Amino acid sequence: MARLITVISFTETPVARAQSVGERLQRKRALGALIAASFLLAFSAVRAEGPDAGDWPMAAKDYASTRYSGLAQIDRANVSSLTVAFTFSTGVQKGHEAAPIVAGDTMFVVTPFPNILYALDLAKGGAVKWKFEPSPSASSQGVACCDVVNRGAAYADGRVFFNTLDNQTIAVDAASGRELWRVRTGDIRNGETLTMAPLVVKGKVLVGNSGGELGVRGWLSAYDAISGALVWRAYSTGPDGDVLIGPAFKPYYAFDRGTDLGVKSWPGEAWKIGGGNVWGWISYDPELDLIYYGTANPGPWNPDQRPGDNKWTSGLFARDPATGQARWFYQLSPHDLHDYDGVNENLLVDLTIGGATRKVLVHPDRNGYIYVMDRASGQVISATPFVPITTSTGVDLETGRLRYAPDKTPKPGRVVHDICPGSPGAKDWQPSAWSPRTHLVYIPHQNLCQDAITSQVSYIAGTPYVGATLKMRPGSGGNRGLFTAWDPANSRKAWSIKEDLPVWSGALATAGDLVFYGTMDGWFKAVDARDGKLLWQYRTTSGIIGQPITYRGPDGKQYIAVLSGVGGWAGAIVSGDLDSRDSSAAGGFVGVMSDLKARTTKGGTLYVFALP
C-alpha cells in the first residue's frame, strides 16, 4: 500500500506546475479516485484474493486469518535451495511467538517481555531503522501464566500497534518510531496481562486481556486508532449491558439464548472473577461486517465452585466492530472442565458443502473438534474430532451442546486417567493456515493426554492448599506433536506429519503450494501442501514457536521469515529455567517436556530466507 501511494505522488509533482487551476482541480479529483482505487486494490489483497501485495500487515496476514500468501516465487521445485538471506538477534531470550509484520520496505518485530518493537529496513538487509522500548513494568513477568510471550504487532495506515505484557496498548509512527499514544488497559496487580496481537478494523484497535486463571474477568476492547480513546469494551461475563448484548443478538442455539446469562449461568457473584479472557485471535468479515473471536475458559478453574454453563466463556462471539454489539455466540465447551479455552483462530473461508457455497468459519478448538460453522448465523455445520477425544462423545448438532463423558469429570480426591486432550488441548494458540489452492487447513498442534493423579500440597499468597497434579503424557502413537492437513468441506484428514515434540509454531501456506512450520528443537520446515512431503528444512539456533510469514522484498524477491526462540507454555522448561525434576511445573507441562533442555537452548533470532 505504501509503495502504491509513493508512485502516485511521484507522477504528480513534475506535471502539476504547468497546469491551470481548473486542470489542477480535475487532476486532484482523478488523483483522489486513483488513491481510492489503490486502497481498494490493497484491501482486496488483504483478503488474499487477486494479486498479492506482498505485505504481511497483521499476524494472520489477512482479516480472514488464512495465513496464506499469493506469492509463488518459492515453490515445490526450487524450495530445496532456500537459504538464509539475513538474521537479526532480538536480544531477548524468552519464548518468541510473534509474527513479523511487513509493510512496504519495513519489517516490524515485537519481542517477548520487555516488548521491544524493532523496525528493520528490508532494503538494507534488515538493518535497524528504529527501535522502540516501551519499558513495561518488570513485575508483569511474574503475573503471566505461561512465559512472557507476545504474539505480534499490527500495521495500518502508517501506524504500528502492539501490546505490552503490563497491559499497555501502544501506537507508534511506522516511519519514525515516534510514540503516538499509549493506553493502560488493565492492572497487572490483579493478575491481568496482554499477550495477544491486536487487530485493526475500521479505524479501531481491538485488544483482549489474559489472566483468567487468576480470576481476571475477560474483555475485548476497541480503541480509536487515531487517538487511543476507548470506543467500547465487551466483557465476557456479567449482565447483558456489560457484554454488549442487545436486540441484535441472535444466537443460533437455544442454550445460548436468554437474558443476563452472563450472570445467571454462574453461582452468586462468581461471574465477577469468571475469566473468559480474549487472549487469542480475532477475524473480520468486511462483507457481513462482523468480527469473530473466542473466549477463554472459565475461572476459577475448579469446576465444582462454578456450577452452570458459565456464559460467555469457552465460546465464540460474532460482533459488530463499530459498536461491539454481539450478533451471535456459540458455547464450544459449556461449563468447561478441562481448561479448554475457546480462543483459537477462526478461518473465514467459502466452502462448497453439499453442492452449495457456504460462508463458513473454521475453528480447530482445544476440546479436540474442528468446527465448521455458518458465520452469518452461528450454526454448527460439522464438528469433527481431529485427535482422539475421551473427554466428550461428540457435539449434538440439534442442540449445539458438547456431550461430556462423565467418567472424565475431575473431582477432588478422585484419580482420573486418560484425559484426552489434556489441558493444552488438541491445539493451543498456534495458528493454522488455509490454502485456497488445496482447500485444506494446515493445523500445527499437539498430541497430549493427561492423568489427574495425586494431590500435592502447594501455597499461594498466604494460603496453603492441596491441588491436583496433572501428569501429561503423549497421546496415542507416542508422538507429542502433529502437523495435520484437514479437509473442512468433507470433514476428514488429508494427511498428517508426526512430530516428536508439540508443534507450537504457527503455519504458513503459499501459492507455491508450500506449507511452512517450525519444531521446538529448532527445525524450520517446508512441506508439500498437497501431501505433506518434507521438501526442505533448516536448523535454527533455538526451538521455533513463532509464526512464519512471507513477503515480497523491495528487490522483488519472495522472502520467508520466522522468529526462533523457544518458550511459551510448552517450552517454559527452557525459557524459564524450570527444574526438569518438578514434573508439575508449568501446569504439568514440564513433566512431558523434560527432554527439551537437552535438545535446544534459549534464543531470540529472526531468520529470513530466500532463493539464492
Place this chain on the structure above:
Amino acid sequence: MCSRCPDAVRTVAGLVLTVALFVAISSGAWARDLRVCADPDNLPYSSRSEPGFDNRIASLVATELKADLSYVWVSPLRGYVNKTLGARMCDVLVGWPREAEDVSTTRSYYISEFRFVYRVDRLREIISFDDPRLRELRVGVPVVGEDLAATPPGHALARRGIVDNVVGVTPFAVESAQARILAMLKSADIDVAVLWGPQASWVAQHLGPGYATHEARDDAYDGAMSVFAIAVAVRLGETALRDEIDQALVRAHPAIELVLDDYGVPRVQGGER
C-alpha cells in the same frame, strides 16, 4: 584507575581502601549471609514496613546460624519458587508448607488449620461446614488460580453445594487476600470468612470485639485438607543448609513460640510432621 597519581597519593588511597574494607567486615556481624525472599505486603506473615512473624522467625534463625539476614522483597507471583529460589535471588523461603514437593523443607515450626472468622451477631455459636446458616450468610473464601485447585474451605463449601452465597477472593490484587477479607467483614459485605489460621487471627484482631474465630475442619477429608505443617524451604536438594536451619529451629524453639504467641497464630497439636 589512577595511573597519573603520584605514588604517595596511591599509597594513601590504598590505606583508605584497606580501612574501609575492615570497617565493612566488622560492621556486618557475621561472615555469611542468609538471603530470604519474602512478600513485602503480606501481614501477618511478612512486610517491608513492620515485621511479620515470619520476618521475626527469620531473624531468630539468622542469629542461630550466625548469619547476616537480608531480604529480597518479591510480591506473590506465578512460579514463586522457581522465580525466587530457582533464580538464586535468595536461599530461603520462610513459611512454606512442609509437604511441598518443589522445595526441600525443614522440620515444621508450627502446624495450623483453617478457621472461620465471623460476626458474632450473625453467628453466635460455634459453627461447622454443615451449619445450615452457611447456606444463607455471605461467605468469603480465598480462591486458587490453577490446576483444578481450590483452597480447602473452597472445596468444603463446593462439595456441599454452597456456592451461590460464596464470594471468592482472588490471590493477586493490590492488597493481600486477608486485607480484602478484613475490609469486607468490616463493611458487612460478608458475614463470615474461612481463612488459613494466621490470617484468621490477624483479621479477628484487627476487627476487634464483635468478631470471633473457630476451627473449620472438613471431616470428609479427616482434617487432612484443613491442617498443614509450615516450615522453612530451601532449594531442592540443598540438604546441608536445610539441616543447619533444622537445628537452628530446634535451638530457637522457645523464642519462636513466643513470636507465634505474640501474633496469635493458632496452633494445632500434632508433633513433628
